[in-house]
Amino acid sequence: MEHYRLSHLDTLESESIHIMREVAAEFQQPVLLFSGGKDSLVMLRIAEKAFRPAKLPFPVMHIDTGHNFPEVLKFRDDLIESIGEQLIVRTVEDAIQKGIAVETADGNVSRNRLQSPTLLSAIEEFKFDAAFGGGRRDEEKARAKERIFSFRDEFGQWDPKNQRPELWNIYNGRTFEGENIRVFPISNWTELDVWQYIEREKMEIPSIYFAHERDVFYRDDQWLSTGEYMAPRRNEMVQKKTVRFRTIGDMVCTGAIESTCSTVADIITEIAAFRVSERGGRADDRFSETAMEDRKKEGYF
Amino acid sequence: MDSTQVIEDGIEKSELLRFSTCGSVDDGKSTLIGRLLYDSKSLFEDQLDALERSVTLSGELKVNLANLTDGLRAEREQGITIDVAYRYLATPKRKFIIADTPGHIQYTRNMVTGASTANLAVILIDARKGVIEQTRRHSYIASLLGIPHLVLCVNKMDLVDFDKKVYDSICDDYEKFSSRLDIKDITYIPMSALDGDNIVDLSPKMPWYKGPSFLSFLETLHIVNDRNFSDPRFPVQWVIRPRSDEYHDFRAFSGQMACGVFKVGDDVLSLPAGKRSRIKEILHLDQSLDLAFTPMSVAIRLEDEIDVSRGDVLVHPDHIPYVSNEIEAMVCWMHEMPLLSGRKYFLKHLNQTSKAVIKEVIFRTDINDLTENYDVPSLSLNEIGKVKIKTQAKLVFDNYKRCRSTGSFILIDEATHATVAAGMICEPANNIPMPQYDGYVI
Numbered sequence: 194m195e196h197y198r199l200s201h202l203d204t205l206e207s208e209s210i211h212i213m214r215e216v217a218a219e220f221q222q223p224v225l226l227f228s229g230g231k232d233s234l235v236m237l238r239i240a241e242k243a244f245r246p247a248k249l250p251f252p253v254m255h256i257d258t259g260h261n262f263p264e265v266l267k268f269r270d271d272l273i274e275s276i277g278e279q280l281i282v283r284t285v286e287d288a289i290q291k292g293i294a295v296e297t298a299d300g301n302v303s304r305n306r307l308q309s310p311t312l313l314s315a316i317e318e319f320k321f322d323a324a325f326g327g328g329r330r331d332e333e334k335a336r337a338k339e340r341i342f343s344f345r346d347e348f349g350q351w352d353p354k355n356q357r358p359e360l361w362n363i364y365n366g367r368t369f370e371g372e373n374i375r376v377f378p379i380s381n382w383t384e385l386d387v388w389q390y391i392e393r394e395k396m397e398i399p400s401i402y403f404a405h406e407r408d409v410f411y412r413d414d415q416w417l418s419t420g421e422y423m424a425p426r427r428n429e430m431v432q433k434k435t436v437r438f439r440t441i442g443d444m445v446c447t448g449a450i451e452s453t454c455s456t457v458a459d460i461i462t463e464i465a466a467f468r469v470s471e472r473g474g475r476a477d478d479r480f481s482e483t484a485m486e487d488r489k490k491e492g493y494f
Numbered sequence: 495m496d497s498t499q500v501i502e503d504g505i506e507k508s509e510l511l512r513f514s515t516c517g518s519v520d521d522g523k524s525t526l527i528g529r530l531l532y533d534s535k536s537l538f539e540d541q542l543d544a545l546e547r548s549v550t551l552s553g554e555l556k557v558n559l560a561n562l563t564d565g566l567r568a569e570r571e572q573g574i575t576i577d578v579a580y581r582y583l584a585t586p587k588r589k590f591i592i593a594d595t596p597g598h599i600q601y602t603r604n605m606v607t608g609a610s611t612a613n614l615a616v617i618l619i620d621a622r623k624g625v626i627e628q629t630r631r632h633s634y635i636a637s638l639l640g641i642p643h644l645v646l647c648v649n650k651m652d653l654v655d656f657d658k659k660v661y662d663s664i665c666d667d668y669e670k671f672s673s674r675l676d677i678k679d680i681t682y683i684p685m686s687a688l689d690g691d692n693i694v695d696l697s698p699k700m701p702w703y704k705g706p707s708f709l710s711f712l713e714t715l716h717i718v719n720d721r722n723f724s725d726p727r728f729p730v731q732w733v734i735r736p737r738s739d740e741y742h743d744f745r746a747f748s749g750q751m752a753c754g755v756f757k758v759g760d761d762v763l764s765l766p767a768g769k770r771s772r773i774k775e776i777l778h779l780d781q782s783l784d785l786a787f788t789p790m791s792v793a794i795r796l797e798d799e800i801d802v803s804r805g806d807v808l809v810h811p812d813h814i815p816y817v818s819n820e821i822e823a824m825v826c827w828m829h830e831m832p833l834l835s836g837r838k839y840f841l842k843h844l845n846q847t848s849k850a851v852i853k854e855v856i857f858r859t860d861i862n863d864l865t866e867n868y869d870v871p872s873l874s875l876n877e878i879g880k881v882k883i884k885t886q887a888k889l890v891f892d893n894y895k896r897c898r899s900t901g902s903f904i905l906i907d908e909a910t911h912a913t914v915a916a917g918m919i920c921e922p923a924n925n926i927p928m929p930q931y932d933g934y935v936i
Contacts, residue, residue: 201510204510214731241779357913362899
């Protein structure tokens with residue numbers, strides 16, 4: 194029996210493949226939400242494992258805040274082209290123009306919140322009934338309680354107190370017209386699992402995950418990148434530092450860390466020794482103790 | 495935790511162990527998990543910082559490890575755990591997924607949910623109180639859901655002066671009770687989660703205890719043989735048909751091995767139709783494998799062009815499951831609206847959803863004293879009982895105790911789409927006449 198032992202990465206991968214095939218089989222119009230970040234890359238890899246040699250039975254969609262790192266956008270376009278899949282991009286900018294999303298007066302604020310109305314409007318536009326997201330339960334306390342098939346009402350809202358029980362690997366994906374679900378195939382993966390998988394699968398990742406020189410300034414305990422959308426305040430000094438990004442999000446809210454990691458193996462060593470969680474570097478989670486729960490109720494990923 | 499070791503051993507060797515915990519407000523369950531995360535250094539500093547902040551706000555003096563696990567606003571406000579929360583822990587030896595569930599009777603459905611995927615049930619006992627109603631309830635659920643291993647954590651030993659006699663008497667009580675259950679392997683550990691005694695390291699305060707610490711127990715528990723490797727079951731989830739020039743006639747049946755092992759060249763029978771073929775190829779992306787075992791997700795190609803689609807199950811002709819549209823099952827009712835005999839439900843089993851009707855409630859189990867009450871008309875929220883169900887489509891199934899995947903199902907309300915029940919199929923009472931397939935007498 195010993196040779197029927199499956200490693201934890203294979204076990205997680207198998208669970209995720211099963212989830213993706215369930216969604217493909219039971220929904221009319223699924224979509225895979227993709228940002229070019231490591232979690233969505235792992236999801237895409239798993240989708241290939243689930244459906245190849247056929248094409249993916251759903252498109253890939255990016256909700257672009259308009260404040261994304263240019264390196265990541267290029268990486269996204271190259272990758273999707275190389276695997277021959279369809280990419281849909283919907284931007285927060287468009288949603289603002291259409292009046293669907295409203296920007297706050299403070300220009301420096303993260304557009305992460307504005308992704309929610311943009312996403313909801315795209316879901317309506319394409320009549321998507323299921324959207325794969327790369328959320329993981331180890332990221333945050335509210336996510337720890339979210340189901341793999343996470344039900345949303347007609348307003349895209351999540352009701353944490355009224356979730357369907359989820360047993361074994363049997364998923365209830367029944368919805369009424371207008372309702373949809375978010376599916377989190379890598380719910381049970383941790384940050385370390387994701388990196389170990391990227392290493393094992395020898396996956397390409399955006400260059401900003403590796404150490405590089407960048408003009409940064411220090412704010413709220415993290416290094417922020419200077420750029421078109423992000424200017425230092427008068428007392429904040431711009432410095433050239435060797436940094437890398439631990440997560441990839443909106444430029445405005447994603448902090449860099451000082452690091453010299455140049456390979457995925459380096460990154461694994463670095464995060465295994467880390468004492469600050471991944472989302473510890475994201476300003477958008479820090480507003481209050483239940484910031485994520487509140488955003489999810491509004492329809493965030 | 496030695497980080498380099500995690501990297502070297504972690505990728506190919508480490509196994510995944512899923513365990514469930516259940517407990518009530520004050521038996522120290524959240525403290526135990528918090529302690530485990532804290533002492534194994536699986537907590538990050540900012541999570542600890544967040545913890546201190548909330549502690550200061552609510553004016554508590556001691557660091558409340560329970561606040562780490564109670565994530566929803568309502569839970570923090572009421573100081574209780576409402577829902578199933580999943581926690582992750584990695585040591586150089588293993589990776590753990592913890593399903594943390596509330597213990598009060600009104601959350602039975604959450605306990606059942608957490609238990610459904612667990613390899614191990616962690617049950618906490620307050621050393622001052624001994625075996626109580628809740629202990630029995632949790633143990634019954636663990637047994638019902640087929641969790642193969644159970645560890646009884648006799649907690650708060652500090653409050654009984656680390657007295658061996660108290661511990662021994664609790665173990666004796668539990669032993670007597672658990673003989674009525676169906677749990678293969680039970681372990682007992684005395685501990686104090688609050689102070690970390692016997693959690694990661696053995697405590698000098700209990701030199702009389704000769705077993706492993708809690709963490710060391712978790713790391714060494716043998717779980718590979720818990721899975722059924724003797725009855726190959728491959729429920730077809732999705733048919734892969736590229737329809738491209740390169741793969742013109744390519745057709746593969748994808749799914750997850752529910753139990754057993756399939757090898758290339760094995761004879762297969764597709765149920766319920768009963769068509770026979772042989773395995774030509776087992777694929778995992780671009781790799782061609784010699785065999786697939788549970789719980790691997792693969793794609794299988796057959797020698798013959800037989801009609802197989804989602805919902806069908808490939809089995810080995812020498813190891814036949816049951817095929818019927820009438821089953822008896824233990825169900826846990828999970829919805830405010832009680833079970834209604836005659837009402838239409840959807841039954842989702844493996845990859846098939848069928849219309850179903852509950853013909854009869856045979857009995858209801860009192861989950862506190864395990865007695866069976868016959869002549870009950872219905873089951874209400876959080877009640878567990880045995881029912882007779884008729885389905886529109888034929889189910890291909892095994893006794894839940896033999897194979898968890900092929901023996902489990904959920905019931906979905908046809909009108910609201912809510913998941914209303916979880917079911918575990920029993921061994922059929924009368925031997926179902928086995929159908930004959932293609933000249934095969936089974």
